[in-house]
Amino acid sequence: MLSWRFFYFCAMAKNEDQFKKVISHAKEYGYIFGSSEIYDGLSAVYDYAQNGVELKNNIREYWWRSMVYMHQNIVGIDAAILMHPTTWKASGHVDAFNDPLIDNKDSKKRYRADVLIEDYAEKLNIKAKKEIEKARKRFGDSFDEEQFVSTNPRVLKYHSQQREVLERMARSLETENLTDVKALIEELGIADPETGSKNWTEVRQFNLMFGTKLGASAESATDLYLRPETAQGIFVNFLNVQKTGRMKIPFGIAQTGKAFRNEIVARQFIFRMREFEQMEMQFFVRPGEEMKWYEYWKETRLKWHLSLGLGEENYRFHDHEKLAHYANAATDIEFNFPFGFKELEGIHSRTDFDLKAHEEYSGKKLQFFDPEMNESYVPYVVETSIGLDRMFLAVLSNSLQEEELEDGSTRTLLRLPNILAPVKAAVLPLVKKDGLQEIAQEIVDTLKWDHNVIYDEKDAVGRRYRRQDAAGTPFCITVDHQTKEDSTVTIRFRDSMEQERIPISEISEKIKKSLSYKEWLQ
Numbered sequence: 035m036l037s038w039r040f041f042y043f044c045a046m047a048k049n050e051d052q053f054k055k056v057i058s059h060a061k062e063y064g065y066i067f068g069s070s071e072i073y074d075g076l077s078a079v080y081d082y083a084q085n086g087v088e089l090k091n092n093i094r095e096y097w098w099r100s101m102v103y104m105h106q107n108i109v110g111i112d113a114a115i116l117m118h119p120t121t122w123k124a125s126g127h128v129d130a131f132n133d134p135l136i137d138n139k140d141s142k143k144r145y146r147a148d149v150l151i152e153d154y155a156e157k158l159n160i161k162a163k164k165e166i167e168k169a170r171k172r173f174g175d176s177f178d179e180e181q182f183v184s185t186n187p188r189v190l191k192y193h194s195q196q197r198e199v200l201e202r203m204a205r206s207l208e209t210e211n212l213t214d215v216k217a218l219i220e221e222l223g224i225a226d227p228e229t230g231s232k233n234w235t236e237v238r239q240f241n242l243m244f245g246t247k248l249g250a251s252a253e254s255a256t257d258l259y260l261r262p263e264t265a266q267g268i269f270v271n272f273l274n275v276q277k278t279g280r281m282k283i284p285f286g287i288a289q290t291g292k293a294f295r296n297e298i299v300a301r302q303f304i305f306r307m308r309e310f311e312q313m314e315m316q317f318f319v320r321p322g323e324e325m326k327w328y329e330y331w332k333e334t335r336l337k338w339h340l341s342l343g344l345g346e347e348n349y350r351f352h353d354h355e356k357l358a359h360y361a362n363a364a365t366d367i368e369f370n371f372p373f374g375f376k377e378l379e380g381i382h383s384r385t386d387f388d389l390k391a392h393e394e395y396s397g398k399k400l401q402f403f404d405p406e407m408n409e410s411y412v413p414y415v416v417e418t419s420i421g422l423d424r425m426f427l428a429v430l431s432n433s434l435q436e437e438e439l440e441d442g443s444t445r446t447l448l449r450l451p452n453i454l455a456p457v458k459a460a461v462l463p464l465v466k467k468d469g470l471q472e473i474a475q476e477i478v479d480t481l482k483w484d485h486n487v488i489y490d491e492k493d494a495v496g497r498r499y500r501r502q503d504a505a506g507t508p509f510c511i512t513v514d515h516q517t518k519e520d521s522t523v524t525i526r527f528r529d530s531m532e533q534e535r536i537p538i539s540e541i542s543e544k545i546k547k548s549l550s551y552k553e554w555l556q
């Protein structure tokens with residue numbers, strides 16, 4: 035009999051395969067290129083190509099509208115990447131923005147010690163899941179999952195081992211006991227995932243901030259950091275926004291922008307980059323009310339994700355065992371990437387840590403006078419923080435599909451949510467003569483005021499359809515000889531491949547209907 039291990043590795047290989055396909059598709063269809071590729075690239079830095087930049091802009095817009103336009107008490111800002119260096123002392127990043135790293139002495143590969151341990155714990159979880167699936171098959175309709183999980187000795191064992199491992203790691207990291215982190219890796223028999231070697235160095239802390247200099251001469255230059263998160267630009271502007279916007283608590287400040295981290299291990303395409311973009315919102319609340327808002331934002335953010343239709347089963351919450359120095363509760367929304375469930379977004383209850391620290395370091399008061407309570411206080415903060423690039427990867431990898439057609443051929447399609455698709459429609463003259471090109475061009479000139487559309491006349495129409503399917507374009511508009519007679523065109527739908535004959539005058543409305551923010555976000 036084949037062991038679970040065999041199936042696990044088969045599944046992993048299949049996923050790895052899928053991931054490779056996503057990466058090469060992203061390049062072939064103009065979504066993502068490696069940075070400065072002609073010089074062999076720069077590790078973990080990427081450029082967004084002609085379609086990629088549109089998809090990225092559309093995701094950003096989808097987030098911004100839902101956070102800022104849909105909440106009367108949330109406004110946006112765009113703070114600078116460079117900030118006064120004391121910001122990072124106050125925020126704790128100079129002293130504590132570290133990752134515990136460990137090197138393998140044989141392979142010379144470097145890893146994050148916490149990630150090695152988390153991956154080990156996830157394997158225990160997968161073992162438990164296998165038991166559950168086996169039982170589900172065995173018992174059929176009468177299977178009671180809840181009861182099975184709480185009584186089956188093997189599932190209980192895997193879950194308790196998983197908990198123990200994560201709890202011990204959290205304790206050791208919190209108390210800076212790096213010797214115990216290494217001991218844990220050794221006790222669990224964790225090997226280098228690439229070579230199988232267990233010959234490890236000690237665990238060390240590594241600061242992730244990129245340093246840079248401001249000023250003309252080396253002597254007078256000031257040491258600065260490229261911001262490792264956008265949040266601090268919001269905190270230092272808290273009072274500016276509150277006063278000028280006459281904001282009353284609770285209120286939020288949203289921001290999107292670049293952040294930089296000198297990641298130790300950056301091997302998963304755009305999942306972990308050294309230069310990336312965040313979409314963050316800090317929500318300022320009355321002290322003591324933070325847990326209520328923490329729950330509210332957990333629910334609201336999950337709803338946003340689900341609105342895109344990437345599949346409810348692909349999301350899960352992962353509550354943090356080890357809390358960051360500023361947090362009293364934290365959870366991740368994890369997504370089922372081709373390499374498994376990983377963090378997509380963080381929701382953190384950050385207490386009053388940041389504002390208090392900035393008060394202390396700047397000597398300026400960062401408080402709110404609450405007229406209802408008739409007192410001033412430093413607000414508490416609930417943060418939602420999502421990586422735009424990770425969201426891009428979630429959308430792209432989930433949308434790339436291969437479909438077997440009735441004639442036995444395979445069709446590659448990028449089933450992007452229409453609202454996010456880079457190009458909404460391609461306008462195609464059936465042939466390059468008889469005046470069809472001119473009519474198609476006129477249609478482009480009319481549609482371009484409302485939508486991002488393209489004109490495509492190269493190759494047979496069937497090939498053009500396939501090209502647009504693979505690029506993620508939801509609609510193809512074909513101009514044929516009948517168009518000259520009755521001003522109608524065919525509109526072809528990417529997902530169903532169905533075609534409909536409609537008047538030219540109705541095209542724009544038809545496309546618009548599938549792009550209503552109200553429909554998508556509600």
Ligand code: ATP
Nearest residue numbers: 297305306307310377378379380419420421423424
């Ligand atoms: P991880 O544990 O994966 O390193 P994190 O917990 O350090 O992530 P946060 O500091 O909470 O991440 O940042 C918020 C969001 O920013 C993350 O949920 C993720 O989507 C994104 N993010 C963080 N680091 C990177 C990176 N190196 N590349 C791309 N996106 C990132």
